[in-house]
Amino acid sequence: MKVSELGEFGLIDLLAKMIPDSQAEKPVIGIGDDAAAWHSDAPVQLATVDTMIQGVHFSLDTVTWKELGWKSLAINLSDIAAMGGTPQYALVALALPEDTEVEDVAGLYEGMIELAGQFRVGIIGGNVSRSPVVSITITVLGDSLSNEILKRSTARPGDTIAITGYPGSAAAGLEMLTKKLQFGAETATYLRSAFMRPKPRITEGQLLLKLGITTAIDTSDGLLADLRHICEASGVSARVDVDRLPIHPAVSNNFGERARELALSGGEDYELLFTGSAEIVERVRAQMEYPVTAIGEITAGEPGKISVVDADGNPAEINKAGWEHF
Numbered sequence: 001m002k003v004s005e006l007g008e009f010g011l012i013d014l015l016a017k018m019i020p021d022s023q024a025e026k027p028v029i030g031i032g033d034d035a036a037a038w039h040s041d042a043p044v045q046l047a048t049v050d051t052m053i054q055g056v057h058f059s060l061d062t063v064t065w066k067e068l069g070w071k072s073l074a075i076n077l078s079d080i081a082a083m084g085g086t087p088q089y090a091l092v093a094l095a096l097p098e099d100t101e102v103e104d105v106a107g108l109y110e111g112m113i114e115l116a117g118q119f120r121v122g123i124i125g126g127n128v129s130r131s132p133v134v135s136i137t138i139t140v141l142g143d144s145l146s147n148e149i150l151k152r153s154t155a156r157p158g159d160t161i162a163i164t165g166y167p168g169s170a171a172a173g174l175e176m177l178t179k180k181l182q183f184g185a186e187t188a189t190y191l192r193s194a195f196m197r198p199k200p201r202i203t204e205g206q207l208l209l210k211l212g213i214t215t216a217i218d219t220s221d222g223l224l225a226d227l228r229h230i231c232e233a234s235g236v237s238a239r240v241d242v243d244r245l246p247i248h249p250a251v252s253n254n255f256g257e258r259a260r261e262l263a264l265s266g267g268e269d270y271e272l273l274f275t276g277s278a279e280i281v282e283r284v285r286a287q288m289e290y291p292v293t294a295i296g297e298i299t300a301g302e303p304g305k306i307s308v309v310d311a312d313g314n315p316a317e318i319n320k321a322g323w324e325h326f
C-alpha cells in the first residue's frame with residue numbers, strides 16, 4: 001500500500017503503534033497530543049537536529065530503508081555522544097513522496113527503533129508531510145548528569161590528539177557501494193555497516209568526560225576537517241602523524257595508497273576525535289573497551305592550521321585536494 005492510500009493520520013497511527021512504550025524513561029505525554037511533555041532533573045540539557053535528504057545525503061539505490069532509519073538517528077545520537085551526554089528523546093519529521101510504500105516507511109522506523117532501543121531513547125513525537133523526495137529530520141534531546149560537557153574550544157598546545165575506531169571506514173564503504181566494488185563477504189559487511197550503521201559512541205563519550213577529557217568532536221566531515229573545527233574553536237594549530245593513523249585492514253588491504261587519504265578526509269565515521277594530556281589519553285586508551293589511538297599533537301600557531309607529517313617529521317605526501325575543500 002502507498003502512503004497516499006493510508007493517509008497522514010493512518011500512517012502516524014501505524015508508526016506510533018510500532019514504538020514500544022518501554023524504551024525510555026516514560027514521558028508525561030508522548031505521541032498523540034499537540035506536544036510531548038517530560039520531566040528532567042539533569043543540570044544540563046542538550047539538543048541537536050540533523051536532516052537527511054534523498055539525492056543529497058543518500059540514495060535509495062544503495063541503502064535499505066531500515067539502514068536509513070538507523071543512520072538518521074545515529075548521526076544525531078553521535079552529536080550527543082560528542083558532548084559526553086546521554087540521549088533521552090527523539091522527534092522525527094518525515095517528508096515523503098505520495099507513492100512511498102507503507103512497508104518501506106515501517107522499515108525505516110524499524111531501523112530507528114532498533115537503535116533507539118539500544119540506548120533507551122524514546123521517540124516521543126514528530127510529523128509527516130508530503131514532498132517530492134524523502135527527507136528525514138530528527139531532533140534528539142539529551143542531558144548530562146554533571147555540569148561538565150565535552151566542547152570544541154578547550155584544546156591546548158601540548159595536548160595529545162586521539163581518535164576512537166578506524167577513520168576512513170565509512171568513506172571506503174560509500175565508495176564500495178557507489179562504485180559497486182566487489183570484496184569478500186567479511187570486508188563487504190564491515191565496510192557497509194561502517195557507512196550505513198555507524199554506532200554512536202555514547203558510552204565512550206561519557207567515559208572521556210569521566211576521565212577528565214574536556215575537548216571532543218564527532219567525526220562527520222572527516223578527521224582533518226573536524227580537527228580543524230577543534231583548532232579554530234580553541235585558537236590552536238595541530239600536527240597529525242600520518243603513520244600513526246589507525247586504518248582498518250578492510251580499508252588498507254583494498255584501497256592501497258588511497259587508504260590514508262580516506263582516513264584523513266573521508267566523512268561520516270561518527271567516531272570521537274578528542275584531545276587531552278598524554279596521561280589522560282593513556283588512561284582513556286587503557287580503560288575504553290574500544291580502540292583509541294593517539295595520532296598527533298595540538299601545537300601553538302595559526303588557529304585552524306593543521307600539518308600532516310610522516311614518521312621523520314617531514315610533510316607527508318597526501319592528496320590535499322581530497323580535504324581542502326571542506
Ligand SMILES: [Mg+2]
Binds near residue numbers: 220
Ligand atoms: Mg557533530
